[in-house]
Amino acid sequence: MILPLAVLLLVGPAQPSAATTQLWLGRSAELALACVHREYPNKISHVLNGDTDVRAPHELTPAFYGCYDWHSSVHGHWLLARVARLHGDAPFAGRARAALDESITATNITAEVRYLAGAGRVSFERPYGLAWLLQLHAELHEWATEQPGDADVQRWRETLAPLTSEAVSRIADWLPKLTAPIRNGEHSQTAFAFGLMLDWTRATSEKKLESLLLTRARDFYLKDRACPLAYEPSGEDFLSPCVAEADLMRRVLAEAEFASWLRDFLPSLPPDGRGDWLSPGVVTDPTDPKLGHLYGLNLSRAWMLQAIARSLPASDPRAAALMAAARTHTTAGMAGVTGKHYEGGHWLGTFAVYLESGRGLAGPGARR
Numbered sequence: 001m002i003l004p005l006a007v008l009l010l011v012g013p014a015q016p017s018a019a020t021t022q023l024w025l026g027r028s029a030e031l032a033l034a035c036v037h038r039e040y041p042n043k044i045s046h047v048l049n050g051d052t053d054v055r056a057p058h059e060l061t062p063a064f065y066g067c068y069d070w071h072s073s074v075h076g077h078w079l080l081a082r083v084a085r086l087h088g089d090a091p092f093a094g095r096a097r098a099a100l101d102e103s104i105t106a107t108n109i110t111a112e113v114r115y116l117a118g119a120g121r122v123s124f125e126r127p128y129g130l131a132w133l134l135q136l137h138a139e140l141h142e143w144a145t146e147q148p149g150d151a152d153v154q155r156w157r158e159t160l161a162p163l164t165s166e167a168v169s170r171i172a173d174w175l176p177k178l179t180a181p182i183r184n185g186e187h188s189q190t191a192f193a194f195g196l197m198l199d200w201t202r203a204t205s206e207k208k209l210e211s212l213l214l215t216r217a218r219d220f221y222l223k224d225r226a227c228p229l230a231y232e233p234s235g236e237d238f239l240s241p242c243v244a245e246a247d248l249m250r251r252v253l254a255e256a257e258f259a260s261w262l263r264d265f266l267p268s269l270p271p272d273g274r275g276d277w278l279s280p281g282v283v284t285d286p287t288d289p290k291l292g293h294l295y296g297l298n299l300s301r302a303w304m305l306q307a308i309a310r311s312l313p314a315s316d317p318r319a320a321a322l323m324a325a326a327r328t329h330t331t332a333g334m335a336g337v338t339g340k341h342y343e344g345g346h347w348l349g350t351f352a353v354y355l356e357s358g359r360g361l362a363g364p365g366a367r368r
Contacts, residue, residue: 025092025356026092027337028083028352030349031338031348032350033095034345035066035068035072037066037103038066041068042057042068044060047119047120047124061111061306063108063163068304068342071128074091076350078136079105079142079349080100081156082353083353084100085143086357107227113166116163116170126170127174127189127197128187130170130197130213131193131196132196133164134164134167135200137161137164137204138204139207141204144156147364175212176217184241185239185293191245192249192300194213194216195251199360211298217248218252221248221249224245227242227245227265229266233294235290237293240304246262247307256313258312259313260317269322270321271321276328280333281298286336286343287341287343288343295333295335296333298336299351301325
């Protein structure tokens with residue numbers, strides 16, 4: 001009998017074994033492998049400039065046409081790079097590498113650059129999809145640095161670089177023009193995207209964009225107080241406006257400054273270790289692609305709560321409450337990572353791997 005991930009979490013040890021972790025990652029890898037080259041159903045965000053723009057997804061964006069939409073395809077490829085990097089000897093690693101090799105070719109990426117630079121696409125996949133593209137490049141960059149003799153990984157990193165550069169140029173042009181943050185719980189949220197982008201700048205030592213992101217984060221969020229957690233979640237959220245903002249600012253501020261900022265930003269955070277101060281979202285219909293977003297909310301909250309806790313001073317009593325809420329959200333979120341319904345199967349594996357592999361835990365003052 002194959003147990004769902006949520007059951008494994010409930011019956012497994014507090015610190016999962018390497019074999020259990022590999023099993024979780026393998027289950028998520030299967031979801032990505034099933035969709036990165038599956039073209040339909042497909043939801044494209046596509047500006048038509050003329051009759052010749054009426055084309056199939058694999059012709060428009062030949063590297064990232066699967067997994068229902070462009071951003072899910074991009075982070076599906078990130079998932080495959082992540083699991084193959086961490087578990088190169090696992091049964092799924094060879095298939096993950098083969099999928100990356102099929103997608104990330106010079107011909108495909110040239111076409112992706114041409115598409116991104118096309119007329120009317122200045123806001124294409126901004127900021128969510130572009131942030132995940134940087135995460136994919138960061139994963140390949142770190143992997144290539146760790147294993148300089150792996151010719152495939154070196155080639156994928158170099159091949160993806162022109163598309164990454166186009167995305168960075170697009171982001172750098174947009175950030176100074178943005179007059180206010182975007183605080184919703186879906187794709188356009190700026191706090192979550194800024195966090196992924198910052199992680200890329202630090203992985204690749206891109207100081208110019210890092211400086212711009214830090215400035216904009218302080219402009220938008222430093223003076224925020226008493227975030228209204230009681231208003232969360234909205235019924236279609238997969239990101240928490242309040243928790244994602246705190247997860248961004250722990251990357252921006254030094255430990256002591258962040259601890260003080262968080263006290264004003266989330267004043268209801270209890271010091272007694274309770275986890276019931278933040279309730280997980282409830283999915284009533286996993287076949288509805290919007291209602292199913294709440295599984296993703298639970299997963300993203302879980303990794304963000306962990307990262308926030310690890311960014312506080314070791315003696316801070318609020319860390320226990322953050323970790324308790326993270327555990328509750330992990331169980332609630334993993335219940336949706338089954339692949340039973342394509343509405344969630346095309347993307348929830350990424351959120352599971354981001355959580356399971358501890359990808360988002362780094363930052364100033366963060367404890368591993």
